[in-house]
Amino acid sequence: MIEIRNIHKSFNEKTVIDDVSATFEAAKCNLIIGASGSGKTVLMKCIVGLFEPDNGDILYNNENFTKMPESGRKELRQKIGMLFQGSALFDSMTVEQNVMFPLDMFTKLSTSQKQKKVNEVLERVNLKDANKKFPSEISGGMKKRVGIARAIVLNPQYLFCDEPNSGLDPKTSLVIDRLIKEITTEFNMTTIVNTHDMNSVMEIGDKIIFMYQGKKEWEGSNQDIIFSKNDNLNNFIFASEFLQDAKDMRMLELKGKIKENRNMDDLTQ
Amino acid sequence: MNFFTHLGRFLLMIKQMITKPENWKLYWKELMHQCVEIGIRSVGIVAVISIFLGAVTTVQTAYQLVSPVIPRTVIAVIVRDNIILELAPTLTCVVLAGVVGSRIASELGNMRISEQIDALKIMGINTKAYLIMPKILAALIVVPCLVILAAVLGIWGGQVAGGISGILPFETFYQGLLEDFIPYNVFFALTKSYTYAFIISSIPAYYGYYVEGGSLEIGRAGTKSVIVSCILILLADYALAALLL
Numbered sequence: 298m299i300e301i302r303n304i305h306k307s308f309n310e311k312t313v314i315d316d317v318s319a320t321f322e323a324a325k326c327n328l329i330i331g332a333s334g335s336g337k338t339v340l341m342k343c344i345v346g347l348f349e350p351d352n353g354d355i356l357y358n359n360e361n362f363t364k365m366p367e368s369g370r371k372e373l374r375q376k377i378g379m380l381f382q383g384s385a386l387f388d389s390m391t392v393e394q395n396v397m398f399p400l401d402m403f404t405k406l407s408t409s410q411k412q413k414k415v416n417e418v419l420e421r422v423n424l425k426d427a428n429k430k431f432p433s434e435i436s437g438g439m440k441k442r443v444g445i446a447r448a449i450v451l452n453p454q455y456l457f458c459d460e461p462n463s464g465l466d467p468k469t470s471l472v473i474d475r476l477i478k479e480i481t482t483e484f485n486m487t488t489i490v491n492t493h494d495m496n497s498v499m500e501i502g503d504k505i506i507f508m509y510q511g512k513k514e515w516e517g518s519n520q521d522i523i524f525s526k527n528d529n530l531n532n533f534i535f536a537s538e539f540l541q542d543a544k545d546m547r548m549l550e551l552k553g554k555i556k557e558n559r560n561m562d563d564l565t566q
Numbered sequence: 567m568n569f570f571t572h573l574g575r576f577l578l579m580i581k582q583m584i585t586k587p588e589n590w591k592l593y594w595k596e597l598m599h600q601c602v603e604i605g606i607r608s609v610g611i612v613a614v615i616s617i618f619l620g621a622v623t624t625v626q627t628a629y630q631l632v633s634p635v636i637p638r639t640v641i642a643v644i645v646r647d648n649i650i651l652e653l654a655p656t657l658t659c660v661v662l663a664g665v666v667g668s669r670i671a672s673e674l675g676n677m678r679i680s681e682q683i684d685a686l687k688i689m690g691i692n693t694k695a696y697l698i699m700p701k702i703l704a705a706l707i708v709v710p711c712l713v714i715l716a717a718v719l720g721i722w723g724g725q726v727a728g729g730i731s732g733i734l735p736f737e738t739f740y741q742g743l744l745e746d747f748i749p750y751n752v753f754f755a756l757t758k759s760y761t762y763a764f765i766i767s768s769i770p771a772y773y774g775y776y777v778e779g780g781s782l783e784i785g786r787a788g789t790k791s792v793i794v795s796c797i798l799i800l801l802a803d804y805a806l807a808a809l810l811l
């Protein structure tokens with residue numbers, strides 16, 4: 298479980314994160330959603346310590362990360378995995394070497410044990426026959442999967458994903474989303490995902506925090522979001538008319554006004 | 567940012583870089599890798615430049631020494647001392663500041679922009695120690711070797727040029743090389759090369775590591791680091807000469 302309290306962050310007098318508090322639960326996909334520039338990345342980087350918040354506390358399982366000395370942070374970080382927006386693979390290393398790197402650095406396993414572990418994770422993310430390729434030779438979706446494999450190879454307790462499906466087609470996005478969801482429950486991780494992708498929100502949003510201009514504007518689950526009366530949230534998530542209609546349909550459906558298994562032929566007659 | 571913020575951040579970077587490695591084997595591997603990147607890959611350019619410098623120095627010294635009362639061996643003496651004292655260490659390092667410096671700055675800058683440095687940090691790695699220290703150490707190891715190589719090849723180039731153009735025969739040049747040789751000059755040249763090695767590795771590392779913005783900034787960091795290292799080399803050159811000679 299990760300708890301953040303009253304986080305503030307500004308760059309050169311410009312407030313980017315304004316008094317955000319939240320709790321992120323274990324074994325759940327916790328989503329931070331919001332438009333581009335709403336502060337999702339900055340908030341996530343504050344939580345993992347890549348930025349220092351100006352104010353506020355961050356607690357990992359009740360341990361105060363903000364007050365930890367660098368040595369304590371380094372130790373805690375070995376329990377953190379993170380997938381970056383651009384995947385951040387080491388481009389001088391092959392796929393296999395990328396995933397093996399944390400094992401090389403932090404474990405005393407033998408080469409064959411490491412190799413076994415690497416193959417295991419790569420298989421877990423459905424990546425085969427790419428072991429010897431370099432990041433420049435694989436597609437965006439594959440890079441994300443390598444990024445996830447590298448993030449989970451040390452069995453972290455906390456997983457952070459910054460826009461895991463930016464730049465991917467809807468179908469590949471869905472695959473990545475489901476993968477994140479599965480490993481979250483499988484390894485009982487506290488997962489935090491930044492996204493502005495409507496599909497992910499509906500697919501994996503166990504708990505959702507909506508950021509609007511640096512503030513936490515709304516909080517709930519993907520069930521609640523349909524019924525939310527928050528205008529900013531509705532404008533963001535149901536941006537197109539088509540999605541507005543889809544939302545209205547779903548609401549009618551959930552309220553029992555129309556049949557769930559309605560037949561399209563009935564409607565068009 | 568003004569000069570003092572840069573200086574403060576630079577010194578802090580150097581201080582934070584000195585810690586116990588998380589894993590000796592990987593740090594060693596990185597150090598060896600950097601020795602190859604900085605050293606072996608620069609041998610070619612250093613060789614070409616120093617041979618020609620030696621040749622040119624010989625021909626031009628002969629041109630300036632027209633008096634028949636001065637023995638020809640003096641040409642060799644002048645070429646030797648010029649090369650050891652100034653040309654081999656300083657010019658080699660100015661060239662290396664361009665070759666090695668831009669490579670270090672762009673490598674680190676690219677890692678910064680593509681969040682690879684963040685990825686290392688998240689794993690619990692001291693990125694300054696893992697990325698910068700091996701580069702500086704490698705430079706301290708290989709740059710003096712390159713300078714010695716440059717001195718040897720420079721003098722050899724001078725000897726060959728002198729022989730080919732009929733200025734002075736090989737033996738006379740060789741004789742001149744042994745005349746009034748001051749071993750302290752070699753020590754001085756090595757002191758210079760250690761100083762320069764530190765400059766041409768740490769300055770580009772600093773600019774590359776702290777790149778902010780987009781890929782355009784990577785190029786700017788490279789240019790800036792080359793300019794700053796060259797100026798610092800020349801300042802250090804003067805300071806060392808004033809102090810040690």
Ligand SMILES: Nc1ncnc2c1ncn2[C@@H]1O[C@H](COP(=O)(O)OP(=O)(O)O)[C@@H](O)[C@H]1O
Nearest residue numbers: 308309313331332333334335336337338339340
């Ligand atoms: N390093 C930085 N320096 C200054 N401003 C920044 C920095 N990083 C982000 N910002 C600003 O913070 C705001 C939020 O950015 P970000 O968190 O990246 O948004 P997003 O929700 O798209 O991830 C933006 O207005 C951006 O300009």
Ligand SMILES: [Mg+2]
Nearest residue numbers: 337338382460
């Ligand atoms: Mg972002």
